[in-house]
Structures are given as C-alpha cells and as structure tokens.
Amino acid sequence: MDSTPLPAANDTGIFVVYAPAEQTAPLVFASPHSGRDYPPDFVAASRLDPASLRRSEDSFVDELFACAPVFGAPLIAAQFPRAFCDPNREPYELDPRMFAGPLPVQANTRSPRVAAGLGTIARVVATGAEIYGGKLPVAEIERRVGRYYRPYHDRLRQLVDATCERFGRSLLVDCHSMPSVGGPMDRDPGSSRVDVVLGDCYGRACAPDIVQAAEDTFRSLGYRVVRNAPYAGGFTTRHYGRPAGGSHALQIELNRALYMDEATHAKTEGFHPLAAHLETVVAALAAVSAGAAP
Secondary structure (H helix, E strand, O other): OOOOOOOOOEEOOOEEEEOOOOOOOOEEEEEOOOOOOOOHHHHHHEOOOHHHHHHHOOOOHHHHOOOHHHHOOOEEEEOOOOOOOOOOOOOOEOOHHHEEOOOOOOOEOOOHHHHOOOOOOOOEOOOOOEOEOOOEEOHHHHHHHHHHHHHHHHHHHHHHHHHHHHHOOEEEEEEEEEOOEOOOOOOOOOOEOOOEEEEOOOOOOOOHHHHHHHHHHHHHOOOOEEEOOOOOOOHHHHHHOEHHHOEEEEEEEEEHHHOEEOOOOEEOOOHHHHHHHHHHHHHHHHHHHHOOOO
16 A cells, blocks of 8 residues: 555645545544744744754654555544644643743643643743744744644544444544653663654553553564553643544554654655555554444
C-alpha cells in the first residue's frame, strides 16, 4: 500500500481529515502534533529560528499513519504546530508568567505540563529553549484556543461520537513521535529510548486486550515496546478514554530515530519500512477494536 497521505476529505486550514469512502472499523486516528504550518506572526514573535521551533514537532506522523482510511478509519491531523498551540493539553493549561495580564479564571496553572513549560501555549520547545523574548498579550490565549484548539477538538469529538453511534464502541488512537533520547523537560533526561511506547493511562483509558494486541503486533515486527513510560497518555487519551462506556483511547509514541534525522527533520530510509509495518498495526487494531466489548 502507498503510505502517501490520501486526498483530504475535509481541509479547514486548521486540521485535515482523511476519511474512507465508508467507515468500516470502530477506529479513529489522530495526529495532534505533526502540524507544520507555522503562522508568520508566531515565527516573528519567537526568539528561536524556524528549525529550533520544530523541536517539539512530531514530524511526518500524519504520513506514517496515512494508511488508516484504507482500513476503514478516519485520520484527523492538526495543521498548526504544537509549539504554537498544543491540542494534547487541557484548553487552559497556562503559565501566568508568560502573559501580560490576568489569565482566564478556569486556567490550570499548576499542572506538571505547565511546570515543564509545555502547556497549551508552550513556554519552551522540547529542548528546553525559551520560545518568546517577552510576555504575550492575554488576548492571544483566546485567539489560539478559540481559533485552533477548539475546532480541532470539536471535530475529533464528532468523529469519536459518530463512531460510537455507528458501531456501539470506538477506539481513538492518538499518534505521536518522541525524541530518541529523553530531553531536559522529560521524565527520563538523557536516557536512550525504546522504539515504541504505548500509553493507556495505566489501564484507565483502554481495554487490556486492545493494548495487548498493539504490543504483540509491534513486538512481532521486531520493535522494542514498553507501556506508559515515559509517556502514559496526554489530555486526549485521558479525556476520550472511557472504556466503561465503550470509548477506548490509546496513545502510540514512535521513536523518531526510526524514520527521520532528528537534527535536520528529514526523512531517512527507515520511513517507508516503518510506514509499511504500521499498516500491520492498524490492521490489528481494526480487528481487535471490532471485537472490543463496550
């Protein structure tokens, strides 16, 4: 199968949905961090060069999982970059030190993500480098959350709810990539990482048989796999994973060294073999999700 992204069924400029002609699997795939449309005003306001801003980007993950519609499942991919607005956070995980004025009353200023500088509007990129040279206006919060974050999650919620209505259950697979070595803002700074990390919020977001099927499939393809360390699942996995109600969520983190040059953000010869292997993983998830009990 061709791993090139399929024609967009819905392209809003904020996100793209690649969809099959008919959804035949109770699956939804999401790529919240592969966006590479950097707003010019954001780049101009940053103290970092464009290459440095990309350090937080899950480059090409949307392309790696582009086979999803072939297996009867939609794939939603954010087009805006994570360093600009992170949809894998609560709507208002914000650092008050970043803004020139009071935050919205509902802001969560004490989360571990905010402490690490990686809130909804990040203070730093994955290497720990500060993004901005000064404080941002408070109005920038609603501009990014309202124009980018909320439309992405509104559409993702529609996809999940429609899947549950059609099949009686759903499995949301949140697709990510990770640096090959833990960064200064991570739980494992300086540590070399395995090939794949599966996050199910320590069993709270996804049925065990689904996670086991994903792990077994990756291992059968020769990958080193662990669960929930250093990534147990972000906001998306926690928010949409409600196994008791038939809504499952699983986060997949892929080691970037498998498919790209982390310094230049260029694909390597490992890209196409990994994409081909992911077809096997997606097929396995389609099969197991169809049999997952609500």
